[in-house]
Amino acid sequence: MSDLLLLAIVFTGLTLIGAPLFAAVGLTTFLALFLIDIPYTLMAQTGYTSLTPFPLLTIPLFVLAGRLMETGGMGARLIGVATSLVGAYRGSLGLVTVFACMLFAALSGSGPATTAAIGSITIPAMEKDGYKTPFAAAIAAAAGALGSLIPPSNLMIIYGLVSETSIPRLFLAGFLPGFLITALLMITVYIIARRRGYGGSGVPFSWGPARKAAWDGKWAIGAPVLILGGIYSGAFTPTEAASVAVFYALFIGLVIHRELNARKIIEALRFTALMTGLLILLTPTLAFGQLSAFYDVPAAVESAITNITTNPVIVLILIGIFYIIIGTFMESLAQIILFTAVFLPLVTSLGIDPVMFGVFTVITCEIGFLTPPLGGNLNVAARISNITIEAVSVAVLPFIIAYCIGLLALIFFPDFVTWLPDLVYGPAR
Incomplete structure (x- = not known):
């Protein structure tokens, strides 16, 4: 126990x-190896094994595909589709931002990438329409977090690898919660916009403009159909789907829309390298997780919590509070790797489906995207809008409440998460 405290x-x-x-995780791991006299070669061995799983290729490929689709014109066309559907309502540009982020989430797999892709277009537009800049940035940051929930999701891929849970089942499980939180975010935007007098376009909805926008954006709409349809039909694996997405984005951007060029492709590769650099965390965090098993941390945590309660709802609420606090200063990838091994045995012993716990974990990570000082989405939105992260942090509070309401709904009604994967693949064994 003294070693654990140290x-x-x-x-x-x-x-x-x-x-x-x-560095923090790595140095702590080296100290733990020294204390229990395990050879330091464990780090090298873990580094090799952590980067060999083939599905890891899915993450940089989906990030690259999403960036190519954004710079190749698909992002702007998705915004056109969203505008044609909700542009006439109170707070229309805010609603368009949320809806467009939901659509683009099915292309990128990343919260910060979705915030950057849609926010760079809609934040300036909202400012011109009279929205206060912090509120406009908060909408983009909150809606961009959907990129980590609606499939394909990079965080779900990591959770699936760590927990040995089916990635296609996790992807399917993300749909309904993603739609629920999208609706909660849109309701939040509408209420605030109504109180502050942010207007709509004044143009009533009609099928003509909607059909035209859908036709203009048909290649963008077709991307998630191709990617996810291929996965669930069995035509290709998630990793193969990510490769298909990259070639699809290149073809549409170069041949159909003709908005991609060598400079944009190089910039997309650079963006992908920066976004996926966090995979450096895999080696120290996985080694740290192995050491936690040596110290019997999962059993100690299970004993400590079950001594308080064995009610699955209360246990999930306690874990959720812990995850949200941790998410304020820890990267989501490290959070998933470190604590899935600690909490998953506990929740499965209480009858909670690993798929449900995966969606639960990802939503808590999304809240972490919106809480300082780390707040990945907050930093992206603040840079786009040229304001401080503190200003965005205050404006995003109503949206954090919306996420918490959605999280509580899933805790109380877990079948809402597992219904779709159980329908397609049958109940998990």
């Missing part, structure tokens, strides 16, 4: 002084 103090201290997370 490790906790070292990790917390390194985090508080601003050490990069991979």
Whole structure:
């Protein structure tokens, strides 16, 4: 127990002084290896095995595909589709931003990437329409987090690898919760816009403009149909689907829309390298997770929580509070790797489906995207709108409440998460 206390103090201290997370986890892991006299080669072995799983290729490929689709004109066309559907309502540009982020989430797999793709277009438009800049940035940040929930989701891929849960089942499980949270975010935008007097376009909905926008955006709409349809029909695996998405984005951007060029492709590759650089966390966090099993941390956590309660709802609420607090300063990837091994045995012993726990984990990570000081989406939105992260942090609070309401709904009604994958693949065994 004294060793665990020392490790906790070292990790917390390194985090508080601003050490990069991979360094904090890595140094703590080296200290743990020293204390229990395990060869340091464990880190090298873990580094090799952590980067060999073939499905890991899915993450950079989906990020690259999403960036190519954005710079190739698909993002703007998705905004056109969203505008034709909700542009006449109160707070229309805010509603368009949420709806467009939901659509683009099916292309990118990343929360910050979705915020950057849609927010860079809609935040300036909202400012011109009279929206206060922090509110406009908050909408883009909150809606962009849908990129990590609606499939294909990079965080679900990581959770699936760590927990050995079916990735296609996780993808299917993300749809209904994604639509629920989209609706909650749109309701939040509408209520605030109505109170502040942000108007709509004044043009009533009609099928003509909607059909025209859908025709103009048919290639963008076809992307998730091709990607997800191929996965669920069995035509290709998620990794193969990501490769198909990259070639699809290149073909549409170069041949159909003709908005891609060499400079944009190079920029997309650079963006992908920056976004997927977080995979450096895999080695130290997986090694740290293995050491937590050596110290019997999962059993200790299970014993501590079950001594308080064995009610699955209360247990999930407690874990959710912990995840949200941790998410304020820890990267989502590290959070999933470190704590899935700790909490998954507990929740499965209480009868909670691993797929349900995966969606639950991803939503708590989305809230982490919206909470400072880390707040990945907040930083992206703040940079786009040229304001401080503090200003966006205050404006995003109503949307965090919307996410928490959605999370509670899933905790109380877990079948809402597992219904679709159970319908398609049958109940999990």
